[in-house]
Structure formats: structure tokens, C-alpha cells
């Protein structure tokens with residue numbers, strides 16, 4: 001039975017709660033239907049555990065901005081919390097260790113900067129590998145999934161470990177494989193079973209693979225940390241690892257919460273959070289550019305005219321490219337890359353839209369519901385860069401654009417992700433035309449649902465515009 005004055009919702013069943021009433025392959029439509037029936041804030045049961053679902057911009061702002069601290073927790077008892085043991089940043093409880101690690105990560109990302117290369121140069125450096133690959137295979141059918149995935153992952157590697165990896169490197173391949181498999185397990189029915197039925201957790205079921213693979217990659221990262229210990233010069237950080245070791249030195253004997261295991265989890269968090277998200281968004285953008293060649297042509301014209309013969313774009317150039325900016329933002333909106341954000345929980349007894357929500361209640365933000373909310377957008381459905389252009393044709397971001405979430409837990413990689421999306425897409429558009437292959441049927445925009453949602457796999461062709 002629901003607690004008194006708890007948000008309403010459908011009647012749960014024993015053991016399963018409301019799980020069998022949701023399409024686990026993609027619950028988003030069901031969640032919207034339930035909100036039509038029960039209101040913007042409603043509840044469902046995962047097994048015997050209640051979860052509050054937040055729908056639409058107004059309720060989202062009330063929870064994550066007005067009552068920011070009350071809703072800034074992370075839940076225990078999910079597969080992701082077990083993998084990270086509540087350490088690092090993403091699944092860390094709201095408190096001192098989370099706050100200090102978040103601040104440290106933000107500062108080091110901002111400072112890169114640090115070492116020899118600026119963030120911009122690192123990204124442009126990585127795009128040159130992607131460009132070379134595309135140029136070599138111009139005119140052929142190309143599957144962009146692995147290519148964009150490798151590039152996003154390598155950008156994070158270069159910031160954290162000080163060097164990028166050849167895409168064929170043993171560690172790089174193990175990491176990419178672990179991330180792909182773990183997100184499949186965490187997203188799929190086994191993840192749901194793990195989250196709802198604690199009694200089954202010790203059985204030899206596929207989630208054991210997730211735990212084992214996570215540990216293997218963590219041990220690889222520990223080797224990299226130990227190499228840094230041997231080769232570093234204190235207070236001359238080359239990358240995030242050196243910066244973290246400096247911070248541990250500064251704090252002396254009792255360096256808590258800056259400790260080795262926290263560092264390893266934070267590094268894996270950044271790798272996880274920064275790879276699929278960016279690469280799936282780029283893949284969605286390219287799909288839309290191929291599906292709407294007139295929009296792609298307008299981007300080509302704007303980029304050519306602003307760069308005016310320059311070899312490569314700089315991040316500053318974006319201010320002169322309102323249409324390209326609008327296309328990138330509309331791609332993010334349409335892709336809705338983290339449709340249900342990362343799950344939150346309440347840090348104290350609180351209230352939302354007049355309902356009472358006890359401390360430690362699981363809270364799910366339906367970010368998709370805001371990105372497609374009818375009253376917030378000129379064109380809520382389909383792909384319309386116009387959503388981000390005002391009457392003067394200037395770039396303007398509506399307040400319902402929140403693919404990175406809002407509030408204290410908002411994505412800490414937003415700055416990096418925005419720079420990557422802009423520099424990668426503009427550089428590639430400068431050099432190539434993306435073409436939907438003849439005979440491939442109509443492009444299918446229906447996403448594959450997951451913690452990070454992705455476009456369906458597709459093949460593309462490229463034509464070289466300029467060497």
C-alpha cells in the first residue's frame with residue numbers, strides 16, 4: 001500500500017510491483033500514458049520498492065531546482081550502485097565525498113589546459129583520426145558506431161591518462177567491450193531482475209559478468225595509475241591522474257575522501273559517462289543530416305562562409321554559426337540520449353506538487369517528457385532546428401532544453417560534451433558530405449532504448465568535399 005499522501009499510480013502486483021505493466025524494451029511511452037492518467041508526479045513499484053516519476057518541465061524544476069538538496073541523492077541497491085559501491089561521482093551519495101570529487105573533476109576538466117594541449121586541440125587531434133578513416137573509405141558503406149565510440153572514449157582517455165590509445169590496443173578494446181556489455185546488462189531484463197529481486201543476486205546469472213568485467217577494467221586502470229606514480233613529477237600534473245595524486249599528497253596521511261579506490265571509481269565514471277553519451281548523440285545528428293539533405297546543405301554553406309578557407313573550426317566560431325548550433329541542439333533534443341537521466345533519491349522527507357515523499361525514495365526524472373513537451377516547443381515532434389532560432393534567425397535555447405538535466409547533479413561533462421559535439425560535427429561537415437545509401441530504405445529514427453538511448457545501427461556513405 002502507498003504511504004499516506006504519496007503520489008498516486010497503478011495498483012502493484014505481489015513480487016513484481018508494476019514491472020509487468022511496463023514495456024521493459026522501452027518504457028517511455030507507458031510512463032507518458034501513466035502520467036496522463038495519474039498526473040505529472042506519480043508513482044510505480046519496482047518489486048516492493050516505490051519510485052516517484054517526475055514528468056514535464058514545471059515539476060522537474062520544482063524538484064531539482066527549488067528543492068535541489070532534497071532530490072540530490074542517489075539510490076542504493078541498483079546494479080550500478082553495486083558496481084561502484086557508492087564511490088566516485090555518478091552513484092555517490094549526496095555528501096562530502098561526492099561534492100569534493102565533483103568539484104575536483106570539474107576543475108581538472110576546466111583546466112585542460114593543464115599539460116601541453118588545450119581541450120580544443122585534444123578534440124581536434126582525435127577528429128583527425130576519424131577524418132582519415134572516413135577519407136580512406138569515401139564512397140564505401142561505413143558503420144559509424146565503433147568509429148564515433150572510439151573517438152569519444154579516446155578524448156576522455158587523453159584527458160585522464162595523458163595519452164590516447166590506438167583503437168586496436170588491448171586495454172582500449174577491453175574497456176570498450178566492458179562498457180558496451182555492461183550497459184546492455186544494466187539496461188536489459190537482467191539489470192531489472194538484479195534491481196528488483198535481491199535474493200537472486202548471488203546466482204551465476206549474466207549480471208555476474210558485469211561485476212567481473214568492471215573489476216577487470218578497474219585493475220587495468222590501477223596499472224596505469226601505478227605507472228603514473230613511477231613517472232610523475234609532483235605538482236606538475238600531466239593529466240587527471242597526476243592531479244589526483246597531487247591532491248592526495250597535499251592532504252597528507254589522512255587524505256580522505258581522496259583515496260585510491262575513490263580515484264579508480266571516479267576515472268571509470270568519467271569514461272562511462274563520457275563515451276556512449278557523446279558518440280550516440282553524434283550518430284543521431286549524422287542520421288538526421290543524411291535524412292534532411294537540405295538542412296545539411298545549409299550547414300555546409302554556413303560553415304564554409306564563416307571559416308572562409310580556415311583549416312579547422314575553433315569553439316569560438318560557434319557564435320557566428322546560429323544554424324549549425326540549432327542543428328546540433330535539435331539533434332540532442334531528438335536523440336534524448338539519457339531519457340530517464342540517472343536515477344535520484346530523496347535525501348530527506350519532502351514534498352512535491354503537494355504530495356509527501358519520504359527520505360530515500362527512488363526518484364526518476366523523465367527528461368524525455370520535457371524534451372518533447374507540447375507546450376514548451378514550437379515543433380515538439382520531428383526534427384526542426386527552428387526550435388532553437390528566434391525571429392531574427394539568432395540561436396536561442398528554450399528553458400525546456402535539459403538533456404544534461406538540471407540542479408546540483410546536472411551533468412558535469414556538459415562543457416566538454418558541447419565542445420566535442422560542435423568541433424567533431426563542424427570539422428566533419430567541413431570536409432565531408434554525409435549520404436544516406438541508395439537502396440537502404442527510409443531512415444528509421446526509432447531509438448534503441450537504454451540508460452543511454454541510441455539510434456538504430458545504420459550504414460552511411462561519405463563524399464569528400466575538401467582535402
Ligand code: HEM
Nearest residue numbers: 090273274277278337338341342404405409411412413417
Ligand atoms: C551528450 C553528452 C552527454 C549527455 C547528454 C549527458 C547527460 C547526463 C545526464 C542526464 C546526467 C544525469 C544528471 C542527473 O542525475 O541529474 C549526467 C551525469 C553525469 N555526467 Fe553526463 N552527459 C553527457 C556527457 C558527459 C561527459 C562527456 C562526461 C565526462 C567527461 C559526463 C560526466 C557525467 C558525470 C560524472 C555525471 C554524474 C554527475 C553527478 O552525479 O554529480 N557526461 N550526464
